[in-house]
Amino acid sequence: MLASLSIRDVVLIEALDLEFGPGLAALTGETGAGKSILLDSLGLALGVRADAGLVRNGAAQASVSASFDLPADHAAFALLAENEMAPEPGEPLLIRRTVKADGGSRAFVNDVAVSAALLRALGGTLVEIHGQHDDRGLLNPRGHRALLDIFARLDGKAVADAHAQWRTAQEALAMAEADVEAAERDREWLEHSVAELTKFAAEPGEEAELAEARSAMQKGARLAEELAAVRAHLDGSEGALAGLRQAARRLDRLSGEHALLAEALAALDRALLEADEAEDKLSRADEAFAYDEGKLEAMEARLFELRGLARKHRVEPDALAALTEELSGRLQRIEAGGEGLAALSREVKLAREAYWAAAEAASAARKAAAARLDAAVAGELAPLKLDAARFRTTIEPLPEAQWGPAGLDRVEFEISTNPGAPFAPLVKIASGGELSRFILALKVALAEEGGAGTMIFDEVDRGVGGAVASAIGERLARLAGRTQLLVITHSPQVAARADGHMLIQKRSDGLVARTGVHALDVGERREEIARMLSGAEVTDEARAQAGKLLGAM
Known part of the structure; x- marks a missing residue:
């Protein structure tokens, strides 16, 4: 009031x-x-x-202040809350308006300036x-x-709830119709793209794997001669490993004659173990750097095609697999669009x-x-x-x-x-x-x-x-x-x-x-x-x- x-x-x-x-x-x-x-x-x-005619003759401005005591659920508080001006609980609502002699006016609600439109709505x-x-x-x-x-x-x-459900159903139908219409316009492009992407079958992370494998194979081509020379020093009847094994067999027959000979044999055995490990790693390096010209060409061709498809569809190479699923889904929705639209139309009818x-x-x-x-x-x-x-x-x-x-x-x-x-x-x-x-x-x-x-x-x-x-x-x-x-x-x-x-x-x-x-x-x-x-x-x-x-x- x-x-x-x-x-x-x-x-x-x-x-x-x-x-x-x-x-x-x-x-x-x-x-x-x-x-x-x-x-x-x-x-x-x-x-x-x-x-301005309200201003008393000789005064610079007129002002009016009105104070209201209102229940907590009053509509005025809801309106103020919408405008982020809700007062503290229990506070009176104070409205103040000033009019200058030249016609300018200002309005305040609880000492916060407000527009004339908000003041009218509040009033x-x-x-x-x-x-x-x-x-x-x-x-x-x-x-x-x-x-x-x-x-x-x-x-x-x-009534309000039923209207909201009807509007929601109408909006869903309209969106589906727009999607189907837009997709139908792109059907030929979709069919070509899905066929191309499905045939290529890109996988997430494939670009990094291909690039790493290609780099390793290219390194193998450069290192092959050097690795062969290293293997020549180690392998064969004249290689270092054969000499170490022969020396170890002979020293084994003599090791009992003196402690130093036994220690020498033990050191030689350790050297053989390290040499065997080196030989194993060299073999694995040969496999990692294995150079196959045909395989390298095929690898490079797939990598270039992968990157080309990504540029064509304006996505990252790793996103091609997800894009394939997305475009396939759009194509399926076109094919099943009639059934989907019919179902949504029935929902609109029931909601209405x-x-x-x-x-x-x-x-x-x-x-x-x-x-x-x-x-x-x-x-x-x-x-x-x-x-x-x-x-x-x-x-x-x-x-x-x-x-x-x-x-x-x-x-x-x-x-x-x-x-x-x-x-x-x-x-x-x-x-x-x-x-x-x-x-x-x-x-x-x-x-x-x-x-x-x-x-x-x-x-x-x-x-x-x-x-x-x-x-x-x-x-x-x-x-x-x-x-x-x-x-x-x-x-x-x-x-x-x-x-x-x-x-x-x-x-x-x-x-x-x-x-x-x-x-x-x-x-x-x-x-x-x-x-x-x-x-x-x-x-x-x-x-x-x-x-x-x-x-x-």
Whole structure:
């Protein structure tokens, strides 16, 4: 709810600080006292277009600050969270707007600068202002479907979920169709590429293996003569190994004659072991460096072809195997595309049918609720001197292209204000007082939950009195049991229903006129209601009548 309002240098208001409580608050005062300035000031804080004409004459700028105490689940906090501005839990929401005399304006939410667009969106969640020139709230057809759903206690989750599943199925089908269409255009290229890649059968890591083997074979060709010379020194009857073995056999017969000979034999045996190991490694080196001209040519040809295929398909050589699988899969999807598209089409059809069933159930619930709402509003019209008016809730089917998460329906509240007159949108009503009373009737009938936490009615009692004014006051009080409500009124019957009463007065020192607001105590309140009853001169009879009105409430 609106907790406080501070106004500085707005038109006739030099400095004004107001505090508000729950329930119904009445603002009264003589015509021209400045009640509209209060609404303009609050509208400025809520994002209405800034007008330099609001700046008090001689002041550099005007400023308005509004503080709101809101429950944790209020829509304003969700909106701020979307803009990464969520306040700390338990903090009030403070809005401040300034307008310079040259027309420039700035807006702040909890001391953080915000755009005018965000401020307007935020203001729409906080306060509803219903008056002659209001074109928001109940007058906006875009919100009528949601209001009817609240009245019907309709849970739209089933429709929204079914719509999401239908859209997902449609998107999957569209993507599959696009893939098949694109793939079909590339079919000839795919067939050639898959055949070529499959025949070549590249393997991951093959390039490195071929390059290493080719390098080894090329080295073998260069080292073959040297290795042959080394083998000649070691092998054969005249080679070093044969000489070592012959020497070891002879020394073995002599080793028992002296310890040194035994040690010499042991050293010779170790040399033979090392020489045998050297011979083994030379043999393995021969195998590693084995040079086969035909094999080398084949190896180089495959390596060059491998790299050529990689360049052709713009991938690394090691990725050719994966590319073969990918292109083969695309080709298979083309061949199986008809079956896949048929399956996805069936899923779309089933999802559409499920959405239609959920949306039709919601439409039926709306139609039943519309009949109840029409009857409830009709019951409120006569006491508010709108007995010639008729109200109806129009529900029309939307074209399929406009079906959405909320269903198949367009909903709009319409009225006919005179017998025989056609029904028209609420916003077409000409009389401001009539419009405010009609909105009051609709608000009471809807028993709306989840709307703005504060509502303001501007002269809802215009042009009526007596029993009608009492009926308006009774309905305002009833509505104020669910939400904070401020009413600007000229009716003593309405003012007497309020939980709190503020008097708006304009004073002049002969040079400058100023507007002020005074919260009335019990005695002052009786005096003000007596003034509203009697006019310029307050009589004892008017005071007695004011006391009766207050006592009856």
